[in-house]
Amino acid sequence: MNLSDIQRIAEEENEFQRAYKYRINVCCSSGCIPFGAFKVLKAFEDAVKELGVENICKVARTGCVGTCSIGPAVLVDPGEYLYQCVTPENVREIVQGHIVSGVPVTKYLYNNSGYFRKQRRLVLRNAGKIDPTRVQDYISVGGYFALAKCLSTMTPQGVIQEITNSGLRGRGGAGFSVGQKWGLVARAHNTPKYIVANLDEGDPGIFANRTLAEADPHAIIEGMIIASYAIDAQKGYIYIRSEYPLAIEALQKAIAQAKSMNLLGDNILGTQHKFDLELRFGAGAFVAGEETAILMSVEGRRAQPRPRPPYPANQGLWGKPTLIQNVETLANVPLIILNGGTWFKGFGLPNCTGTKCFSLTGNINNPGLIEVPMGITLREIVYDIGGGIPSGKKFKAVLVGGPSGGCLPESVLDAQIDYDSLKRVGAIMGSGGIVVLNEDSCMVDTARYFTDFCIEESCGKCTPCRAGLARVKDIFDKIATGEGELNDVDILEKVSEYIINASLCGLGQTAPNPILTTLRYFREEYIEHIVDKKCRAGICFKKEHKGDE
Amino acid sequence: MTTEDIRRAQLERVLKKNNYQKSALLEILHSAQEIYGYLDQNLLVDIAGSLNLPPSHVYGVVTFYSYFKMRKPGQHIVTACLGTACYVKGVKQIIEAIEEEFNLKVGGSTADGKLSLSLTRCIGACAMAPAVVLDDQVIGKATKEIVIERIRNVLAGERDESV
């Protein structure tokens, strides 16, 4: 295989697809399957045959369209007609109307232009459009062209330069410059070098990476191979949550396809470059998403982070230089290589380029997976894309950045999505979760819930996170059962500040964020709980639920 | 060959496939749990011996990750998602209802060993919160009535036809 082979496959595939006038994309991702996506897929295949249109209409199984609240979702091309809540019963009607008669069946269409208008889909460019189980589909939309370009016309330094130019920053949370990181690993003397792709999305309420892997696994793999060429790594691991069976299956299949097409292995595309890829499965530990903990886990150990320095760029897996990158970051790479860093800079903000995927959930009209340009405001996300709060309830807060993000009120909804602005209002980018809360939520209880989560997931290595969070929980228990004292608020603040500064890893360093932001924006609720023994949402002061395992 | 022999042979294949590498411990534990249903002490001794790892190391790894189970699970497993979206949408009430209805506690099983209840931190089905998983099937936008009915059906031995 070489570049011309890839071009040939793309042409053949395009030729093949042009033969069809229509393409019916049935979303078969984790969001739609529980609502019967596979049955709908089967129904379409049958209906197309029965109505004799199988020669002009292709039925494809695809990944997530992004509108997870209206599953199963079906996208009909050309024209991107999106059908919502399709059932096997109304499939025939849709085929009859849209394909046979050529008139879209409006009564089943998803009629919400706002949801997509402010989005910008780069990472999710192929999600819902290609069949993730067919590498030809990926190649037909320009897949692996970037890899071929790198291997045939670019030096490793050139690749790193292009990525640096693009201004791409790590999407895993901290937002470190990707080009700079690659440069560090490339310059490290020790060999062999490794790449670890982080797909350990342990945050509750977040499913962006899973959806990406389900919908477009080859984009991740191509990004990894390009990175391996840039830093001269020969072995890579994708560390994925074992709770994501569909994503695992998609990746396994994609790796096997890539291997069989000589996109992985020795002499990739006929060059000297060599790269092998394996999956490693997480086992239910949120902390394993941390940079040094993921290394421990890949090595088959307890995922306890270790202090940095030494940085993984110099001493990572088995003490060797290692590049650790979130899969969303990697999926951006082929685009940047194909179109150039300058093109990529056209999206987002000057100091924070590109887009970011978010899982938008909670009390909101249009939950789903969204991808927005950096610089969009929270208000636009909540109201324009999310469509506001359902059932006439009032907005209360939006949680940005997962369990260690911030709870932000109405007053800061005009904050932009970028690493620094979010930090300023007390939140973090995290791995991309936005949960909207309405007036029925108690902010003390919310902070308590996240603290519980972080306690459960703390690795237990360092004192601030292990012992500090446990004592914070004691205080929350006191407040929620009516035994709180005003002094407790000060203690909460003091201990939180200490945990942030003294903890070993990112988990402890961000765990008190929900506490500090709720204290900052919703302090009066704490005071109400303590002084008036009143919970305005009616959640606290009830019989204690001893739920956690 | 007994079931035990077959299982051991399966495990041996997994060990071999991973070249008895110490670093493949997590993969091997995953497979072992799939083969045996849970990880008991003898199994851990066996794996530790095969990989030439200290038993305490293996035990430490198994207990660190919440996915690994050292107790025999019930015949049917219901797992409630405690992710943020599910929490916000009131999964707590569903959990309480299951506990009450089937007389069991989170992390435990019913007296007859037919049903166990566990919690998970987010299955990524947040857009259809609250979500409850019943024997590998996700029940989205769950209510306590639906969940209890589905559990009753499963316990009564009916195949779940809703998917």
Add this chain to the structure above:
Amino acid sequence: MAENSMITLKIDGVQVSVLEGTTILKAAKDNGILIPTLCDLEGLTPYGGCRLCLVEVTGSPKLFPACTTPANSGMEVTTNSERLKSYRKMTIQLLMAERVHMCAVCVANDHCELQALANQLGVNHVVLERHFTREPIDSSHDFLVIDRNRCILCLRCVRVCDKIEGVHTLDLKNRSKDTEVIMDLDESWGNSCSCTGCRKCAKVCPVGAIYIEGEAITQTKHRDVAEFITARRNNR
């Protein structure tokens, strides 16, 4: 090797010269500046868990554990600012509040590093409500006893067992606040097949969690055992 070259840095305003690769903790100690620590012990692999040895490095907003951070040329280190002092007090408080640390009834009374640091740093009371654990004391071994209610999870015992004695009887189970030191497959110590009874865990334990039955604590505690053995091995 490049590691043999000397580098110069400032610790608390004092110019010091150390071998490249030396940790800040060691560099400070060799120059008479003692940074408090509970998990670090010379001769063992640095752990960085207790967070007592955090120091400030000029130019970085972050704090660095002195026990794992190598001294760099030109670095300016502050080991005892007001902020660090208050954090250290908080760390000691949290450790004392985490399990049952009642000095008067502890075998290691007066020979305990946690107690000594509490006294030295002026932690004369614990603001946070204390938590009382109830782990059974394991005295099934012929002479070694572990009382996990006094454990501060510094992992000195685990590391000495692995690195110095080389048997790795000890490890940790669970995570977060439920983390505990275990023997083999969480067996009682008396049933542990791999334990050689070398006593090194008891010697290095900074508190009274592991001790030897019927032996005076002054006889047991030899916290420099790891340093001694490692030095001997390196010389050979």
Add this chain to the structure above:
Amino acid sequence: MSTTNTVIADCNSSSSSKVRVATVWLSGCAGCHMSFLDQDERIVDLAKRIQVVYSPLVDVKEFPEDVEVTLIEGSVANEEQLEVLKDVRAKSRVLISLGDCAVTGNVTALRNSWENSDKEVLERAYKSSEDLQAAVPNMVPKLLIRAKPLHEVVKVDFYIPGCPPSADLINYVLTELLAGKTPNMEGKAKYG
């Protein structure tokens, strides 16, 4: 803290009256009081400057008003002590936790590990360890579920940990307070 000190300094300046000092014995073994007495001949000097207005060592039944300095030994373990402590706090200008039981709970708090420790500990003391007429007496004040250090109940001004606390430290703190200074506790505390 500054107001407390001025108060004591004021009392001190008017040589006519001695500083009113009290000591209280809650759940403890009286060892701290022994240590107080262990100030040896220094107690003679102290006696010239203070008046012990309430203490297990003197025969006063009611805790008086306007006490300058109160030293409290022992933890708060039952409901009666809870009342006493609140009353004492209200009537004292400076309150000092004396000894480990008052500062940490110490031996009296070891029962806190037990669930329902208030009941279990009585069962153990009066029933399971007795052969004859085993019964929990009903005149014992109701135990709190946990034995608490004083500062979990009221505001405490100074802490003198130790089991027992050293007589030197007790003397140092009292002398400093009488001289109108704030005792510097750094490095002087000693648990156990």
